[in-house]
Structures are given as C-alpha cells and as structure tokens.
Amino acid sequence: MSVTPGVRPRTRRDPKKSPWRYVAIAVILFLALSLADVALTNPNFGWSVVGQYLFSAVILNGLLLTLELTALVMIIGSVLGVLLAIMRTSSNAFVARSAWAYVWFFRGTPLLIQVIFWFNIAALFPEIELAVPFGPTLVGFDANALITPWTAAVLALSLNEGAYMAEIVRGGLLGVDRGQYEAAQALGMRPNKVFQIIMPQAVRTIIPPTANQLVTTFKNTALVSVIGLADLLHSAQVVYALNYQTIPLLIVAAFWYLLLTSLLSYVQALLERKYSKGYAPRSRPQARTESVVAKSAVAKEV
C-alpha cells in the first residue's frame, strides 16, 4: 500500500527497549522490598517512638533554631561573599590578595575546627576589646559572656560561608560577558551603576550553586551540636541521652533534614526559572498577542 507523504497522521516513535531493563527493575524492586521488610519487622527501628517525637515540642524547637541559624548564616555569608568577590576583582593588588587569603584560610580548614575554635575563643582572648591599634581601648567585653554557643555558631558558620559564597559570586561575575561591562561604561555609568547592570546577569549563574550551598549549610548546622547549641540534632541527642532510643530519634532528625532539603530544591527550581528571563526564548513568543485576540473575540461574543 502506498502512503501519500504528509497525509498520514504522525506516528509515535517508541524508543527501543532493552530486555535488561526488566532485569534491572526486578533487582531494584527486590532490594527495596527487603529493605522495607527489615524496616517494618525489626523492632529496633522503633517506629512508634519516631511517631511520638516527630512533632514533639523539643524536636520542633530544635528545627526552628536550625532554620534560624541557617537563614542568618546564609544572609551574613552572602553579604560577606559579595564583598569578598568584589575585593577579588579589585585593581588594588593588596585588596585582591587579602580576599584571596581569606578564602584560602576558611576553605582550607575543617568547619568543625572553626566551630570549636570560636566557641573557645575566650581561652585565647579573655577580654575582647575594640581599640585603636597601639592606642586607647574604645569598648571592652568579657569574652566568656560575649561568646555564647549561639554567637560562636553564627560566627563560625558565617565566616566559613562567606568564603564559599565569595567563590560562587566571583564565578558569576566572571561569567558575564566583557561587552556588558563595556556597554554599561560607555553609557557613562559609574562603577556602582555598572555593578547594578552586571549583578542581575551574574545572579543567573550564581543561583544554582548558591542553592546547593544553602542545602549544605542547612546540613552543616548540625555541627553546632558539639558546642551544645540546641539545634535539631542536639535536641534529638538530648532526648536519646535520656531514653536510649538512639536510632528512632536520629530517624526523626533525618526526616526533618530530608523534608527541608527537598523543599529547598523545589524553591531552587522556581528561582532558576525566574532568572532565566531574557535567555531562554519564551515558550510561545506570540502567546500574549494571541490571548489578547482571543479575549477580544470572547468579549465580542458576550
């Protein structure tokens, strides 16, 4: 039978399916079922304990503190990061090198050490003073009173975050075409206005790694449990120190970490779409005019 080209309705093309895929599915299903079996039948998982503590006040308060800490660290870290990134691109070599040294130091030492260090800063400086170098003291504080677990955690995580954000922001700024700087300068924009033109373009490349960084920071806050700050992990630890239900309470903590990181990934996808404006072609360039025509047609009918 001959077929006239173009008249035949378009056929769907099925991709070739390998028989091995059924084997793979079978193996994975088997493993998943075994896991589920173990999780449900082994009483040591203590699911009733998990249910009992999942929404308990002590855990939710810990979660709240973890969220507050993450938000604060992210804000301070981002501001610090932008500042350091601008310093890295400075024509002043001393300023650029200082920023480099900062990033080098804070990325090169374990975050856990930084957390413990800041908590114990009183051992190094019993008195913290604001003073003119070699000159008079302006204000003085007792370090033990100033450095609570909370301030130590914020300090350690923010300073570390700043180093990572600096690299992310710098990558974004370097990714913007040289011609964009020139075009802004040629219009007579001063450096701060040029920055206002460049930054939104850099943000597009900055967002995906920043969102990853946010997820990492959110999980890294668990490190502050070592200095006794009542975050999500530490709250779980406090409970299992009393009732010895270690695994169920770790499951409770992991559940909240996983839920929040999933939410953050979703927000990341939304942000990426928002900042792709002007890069990806709009799905239907004529959509606006069409809908206007459609609306006016409807209006006439009414």
Next chain:
Amino acid sequence: METPMIVLNGIQKWFDSVHVLKGVDYSVARGSVSCLIGPSGSGKSTLLRCINGLQPADEGEVWVDGDLIGLRIDGDHLIPLPEKEVADQRRQIGMVFQRFNLFPHMTALENVMSGPLRVNRAQKAQTRELAMGLLDRVGLAERGDHYPNELSGGQQQRVAIARALAMKPKVMLFDEPTSALDPELVNEVLSVMRDLAAEGMTMIVVTHEMGFAREVADHVCFMDGGVIVEEGHPDAVLANPQTARAREFLSKADEQ
C-alpha cells in the same frame, strides 16, 4: 575657525609589549562623519576605545568638545581622573559595538531607558517617552517589550543605537556596527546611521562597508600598523589612494 569636535594628539597604546597605536594625530569637525578603514589589527577599534576611555591611551591626549578625556592637567603633569569622573565624561560620547552588547535581562525599551535612568536619575515617565520616541526613530516602536534574544541582529543593533542616543551624546562612535550581521540585515542599520548623519551628528565609524564610507563620510582615514597612512575626502582616498598600502587594501575590499 570653529574648533573641531574631537582632537587626538599623539595617541600611543601598548598591549603588554605590543605597540598597537604608534602616535595618532586626528581631528573630527563638528557635525561631520569620519570613517576609519583598514585591515584588522591596524588599531582602528583601539583608537575608538581610547576616545571614550574604555581603553585609555598610554600617551597622548583626547579632547572631546574642549574636554580633556580621562586626564586632568596639573601644572606640567597629566594626572589620570578617577573612574567616577571618566564615567561622567563618557555621557557625552555614545558608543555602538560590533556585538550589540544589549543588556539581555532587559526589554528593548528598558535597554534604551537604562542610561538616562541610571546615569542622569531622570524621571521614569519622561524617560519612557524619550525611549519610545527613539525606538520609533529606529523603526522599532512595536518591539519595545521584546527581549534582545527575541530580536534579529539588525533589530538589536538599532536598539543599541537608540540606547546610545538616549544619553543625548555630542558624538557617536561606531565599532564595526554591521560586521556581525547577516548581509540582508546590514542595510537597515546603515540606513539608521545615514539618517543620524543627515541630522548633523558627529560620528566616527570603524567599518568595512566601503559603499557607506563613499556615500556618507565627509572624511576617510586609512589606518595600518597603528598609524594613519592616508586620510582625506572619501572621493580622494577611496577612488584615488596615494599610498601603495591603501591601494592594495582597497583593491581587495572592492573584490568582495
């Protein structure tokens, strides 16, 4: 005699150890169109960038409408101005780039408004009106709400011209404005530039379009190896070049 709009005195420029401009003296009369032609690497674009200080000259002076660009005179010394003040000087010098360099995250209209809003702190309503007028002037009144990636190369370049004009510059610099365009889009850009010339804008155009130079330019400069080899009225330079180097370049350009 009226002073020229642009005067260049002994411009020299090095990129590391490469001597790109080897002492260029040049002046452009008010309201005239000057075309810079020559082989690639001859220093034409660099010279253009020296004029608005995007790549400041290492030696020599640039004067635009009586202002010394990028420098301040202190006794016998010339001292570089801070970037802020050079930026202020650039307002009067419009520039159009080979690769358009429109801001991709702004619509055509926002691109045209970007200069006046950010530099002059102009009123938004007034600026919008001005920008609409300019888009209309370059034949793109209907395209104001399109993003650059939704426009053709020729349309993008016309938006770029409108964006530069929004600052009401005294001078317009064009850096190979049609070199990145498909051949059938070249004319729509040249025609906008022709109109601009007819309205009396002082223009310097780095170009490979000999037809445009012949028809529109008041003055043509042939550059090679970082110096001006030959300059004069287009009829003289283009039709009857005096130097062997210019003759060779122009005979090859005509073949294309």
